Amino acid sequence: MRFQSLRWRLMAAMLIVFGLGLGASAIFSHIEAYNTLKELRKRTLQDQAQELLSALRFGSNDSVEVTLPTEWSKRIPTFRQIIRV
Numbered sequence: 001m002r003f004q005s006l007r008w009r010l011m012a013a014m015l016i017v018f019g020l021g022l023g024a025s026a027i028f029s030h031i032e033a034y035n036t037l038k039e040l041r042k043r044t045l046q047d048q049a050q051e052l053l054s055a056l057r058f059g060s061n062d063s064v065e066v067t068l069p070t071e072w073s074k075r076i077p078t079f080r081q082i083i084r085v
Helices: 006-042 045-055 070-075 079-084
Strands: 056-058 064-066
Touching: 045 056
Parallel strands: none
Antiparallel strands: 056 064
């Protein structure tokens, strides 16, 4: 067997490219999974409850005012949007 033949060099080049692609896809998958977990941690029910409690303002006449975060305001449908659905 001659290891300097074209067949062996092409096979070695293809294996190197395959290994690089496999490594790149593993790194990409790890990063995507980490980012997804990070986003899920931001949106847990406990964190949302803490945000809601921090948004409560109590008035002197036993009134309660809730100022929702702007991110929540974008996601909550208005009454007209609910009726159209």
